[in-house]
Every structure is written in C-alpha cells, then in structure tokens.
Amino acid sequence: MAHFKYIGRSKKGERVEGVVEATDRAGAVRQIEAMGQIPVSITETTKTVNQDSGSKKRFNFELGFQRKSKMKMQELLLFSREMSDLVASGMTIGRALHTLSARKDESAVGRIVETLRDEIIQGTSLSDALELYPETFSTLYVNLVRAGEASGNLPTSLEHICVHYERVQEARGKVMAALSYPMIVMFVGGLAVIGLMVFIVPKF
Structure with missing residues (x-):
C-alpha cells in the first residue's frame, strides 16, 4: 500500500488536503471522492497520515508568524x-x-x-x-x-x-x-x- 498526499475542494468549495492510503492513484481518487471531496492534485508520498498532520501543524505555526x-x-x-x-x-x-x-x-x-x-x-x-x-x-x-x-x-x-x-x-x-x-x-x-x-x- 502506498500513501498519497492530495489537495482538493469540499462540496462547499473550501480547500482541503490530507493523506490517504491506497494501492494506486486510482484507488486514492476513489477514497477522496468517497469522502465527498474533489481531488485537484495527488502525489505519492512516504509520509503517513500522522506524519503529515505533524508537518501541517508546524507549517501552520510558522505561517502564524508570517501573517503578522x-x-x-x-x-x-x-x-x-x-x-x-x-x-x-x-x-x-x-x-x-x-x-x-x-x-x-x-x-x-x-x-x-x-x-x-x-x-x-x-x-x-x-x-x-x-x-x-x-x-x-x-x-x-x-x-x-x-x-x-x-x-x-x-x-x-x-x-x-x-x-x-x-x-x-x-x-x-x-x-x-x-x-x-x-x-x-x-x-x-x-x-x-x-x-x-x-x-x-x-x-x-
């Protein structure tokens, strides 16, 4: 099983991102669509869901300073x-x-x-x-x-x-x-x- 990082849009048009585990890209697309989201970009990654979450938190922490x-x-x-x-x-x-x-x-x-x-x-x-x-x-x-x-x-x-x-x-x-x-x-x-x-x- 591979991990795929994706960026997409929710039904309300909001930007969403995350990581899903699937056998291939097509499987990742099906998972994302099953969550009611529209995939915009999908890239294979070695990060797991938890690792990506931690990385996102660090990014948001740094971005908080930039927003000042x-x-x-x-x-x-x-x-x-x-x-x-x-x-x-x-x-x-x-x-x-x-x-x-x-x-x-x-x-x-x-x-x-x-x-x-x-x-x-x-x-x-x-x-x-x-x-x-x-x-x-x-x-x-x-x-x-x-x-x-x-x-x-x-x-x-x-x-x-x-x-x-x-x-x-x-x-x-x-x-x-x-x-x-x-x-x-x-x-x-x-x-x-x-x-x-x-x-x-x-x-x-």
Missing part, C-alpha cells in the same frame, strides 16, 4: 500595480508572484509575496490566499479579486484596485497637507510669543 507581516499603503499600491501589469501582459498569477518574489528581499513585502506564491502553487485561489493577511488586504480588496476570478477578468479587477488605492493615497496626501499648514502656523506663532516673552517684555 503587513504592507504599508505605498507598498500595497506598488504590489498591486506590479501584479496588474504582469497579469495584464499574459502572465499566470503563479508566474507573476514568482517574478515578484525574486525581486523582493526579506522584508514584510517579500515574506507576504512568497507565501502567496506558495499558496497558489498548492492550488489555492488568489482571493483565498489574500485572506491570510487581513491587515494588509481589506475585504474590498479580496472581494474585487474574487469577482475578477469569477468573471475571468482578473486584470481589470486589479486595475480597479490600483485606481482605488491611488485615489486613497492622493486623498491622504491632501489631508496631511491641510493639517500641516495650521500646525506650522501654530508653531511659528508659538515661537513668536516665546521670543516676545524672552527678549521684548523684560526690557519693559
């Missing part, structure tokens, strides 16, 4: 723009993420991109992978990507995301500029008052 990574607004905008351009040029999502991961260092952005790439390789959709980082990818971001996946027009959805975040960035810049002016006026006014109190008033 967060992109800044400017980094998110750059990532979105690069993804939009690469996918629009005809690259697959996996290839685009692989290209970006090769450019990034060990920063938060690099760790996030690598995790997204690995999830895509394992059969996870981009929208589901993005949900691993809720502090970086908002519900709106994820839903726009999911809509693009469902309609088969992901490049357009990514472009809409870029436009949205460019507007957000521009609005933030205007707000900061509007707030900084009165603060500068108050600071200069404060210095003037201090100057009067220190240098002018004592003379009287």
